[in-house]
Amino acid sequence: MMTRTPDADVDYWAVIFTNQRSLGDDEAYEATAERMVELGSTMPGFLGIESTRNAQGLGITVSYWRSEDDLLAWKQVSEHAAAQAKGRSDWYSRYTTRIARVTREYSFESSDTDDHDS
Amino acid sequence: MMTRTPDADVDYWAVIFTNQRSLGDDEAYEATAERMVELGSTMPGFLGIESTRNAQGLGITVSYWRSEDDLLAWKQVSEHAAAQAKGRSDWYSRYTTRIARVTREYSFESSDTDDHDS
Numbered sequence: 032m033m034t035r036t037p038d039a040d041v042d043y044w045a046v047i048f049t050n051q052r053s054l055g056d057d058e059a060y061e062a063t064a065e066r067m068v069e070l071g072s073t074m075p076g077f078l079g080i081e082s083t084r085n086a087q088g089l090g091i092t093v094s095y096w097r098s099e100d101d102l103l104a105w106k107q108v109s110e111h112a113a114a115q116a117k118g119r120s121d122w123y124s125r126y127t128t129r130i131a132r133v134t135r136e137y138s139f140e141s142s143d144t145d146d147h148d149s
Numbered sequence: 150m151m152t153r154t155p156d157a158d159v160d161y162w163a164v165i166f167t168n169q170r171s172l173g174d175d176e177a178y179e180a181t182a183e184r185m186v187e188l189g190s191t192m193p194g195f196l197g198i199e200s201t202r203n204a205q206g207l208g209i210t211v212s213y214w215r216s217e218d219d220l221l222a223w224k225q226v227s228e229h230a231a232a233q234a235k236g237r238s239d240w241y242s243r244y245t246t247r248i249a250r251v252t253r254e255y256s257f258e259s260s261d262t263d264d265h266d267s
Contacts, residue, residue, distance in 0.1 A: 033167055033207070033245065045165060045249050047211055049151055051200050054258070081167050083209050085201045089151070091209040093165055125258040127151065131163050131249035140243040141171070 033105035034079025034093050036136060043078060044096040045133050050126035052074070052119075060122050063114050070110060076101025102130065152197025154213050158222060161196060161251050162214040168236075168244035178240050181232050188228060194219025213251070214256035222246065 034113040052060070071077055077098035084090035095114060105111060118126070154161060170178070189195060194215035202208035216222040223229060236244070 032167065033243065036245075036247075044155050045163075045247065047163060047165065047249075047251075050220070051151065067210045081209060083201055083203045087202060089201045091199060091201050093167070093209065094210075118196075119257055119259070123257065123259065125151065125256070127154075127256040129154075129163065129251050129254040129255060131211065131251040133165075133249040136245060136247040138243070138245040139237055139241065141237070141241065 032081060034081050034095065036078050036133070043133050044099050044102055045131045046096070046102055047129040047131060048090075048092045048094075048096045049129075050090045050092075051124045052084070052090060053122055053124045054088075056121055063117065064142060067111060067114055071105055072099065072107070074105045074108070077105070097133075099130070150199060152199050152213065154196050154251070162217050162220055163249045163251050164212045164214070164220055165247040165249060166208075166210045166212075166244065167247075168210075169242045170202070170208060171240060173205075174239055181235065184254045185229060185232055188226070189223055192219065192223045192226070193249070195223070217250075225261045 042074065068080060068082075071080070078095035078097060080092065080094045082090070082092040093101070096105070177178070187198075187220060189212065190199070196213035196215060198210065198212045200210040202210070212223075214223070
């Protein structure tokens with residue numbers, strides 16, 4: 032998925048989550064990942080999320096937030112904290128989370144429509 | 150690939166490039182993408198790069214830089230600018246580039262070794 036975020040003159044925050052999946056437990060993992068997107072998107076200040084993973088299990092998920100306080104509040108939600116713990120015990124062999132302040136953005140969209148999505 | 154970046158107390162910069170590949174031209178695309186990693190990693194201030202793409206062609210690449218000036222210098226390199234133009238004409242149906250200042254990071258690594266990489 033790709034997402035729309037505010038205009039370039041508005042600073043907002045990004046959580047860059049780079050992760051390597053362990054083998055197995057795909058069903059429980061997928062269900063929890065979906066639930067976290069559903070739950071996170073109801074949080075105050077949530078702006079959007081982008082996520083992809085290749086066949087070798089390397090994933091990058093970036094979520095966008097209006098303020099640093101908003102993303103810290105999401106980190107503390109108990110169901111989310113439980114999912115993070117499960118991630119460390121069962122689902123990820125390694126990950127790095129980076130908190131960043133987005134200062135500029137620019138986008139391109141082709142007039143052609145022959146992409147994988149269409 | 151995943152990458153190591155400086156300690157959490159050192160601010161650095163990230164370029165978050167989210168993109169949707171168009172269909173086709175995979176060989177030329179892959180060769181150019183590899184060349185850009187090779188060339189970019191020789192630039193002053195380059196800290197690392199993380200990149201993944203799913204089967205639907207959705208890719209996220211995040212490159213890390215010591216300073217904003219360093220990432221702007223890379224954007225201007227002529228061979229890189231030519232690749233960006235080719236990206237717009239042939240390779241991407243859409244993309245968003247975001248420039249962000251990383252303020253914190255934390256990492257996890259499992260003691261297990263049953264991941265896709267091993």
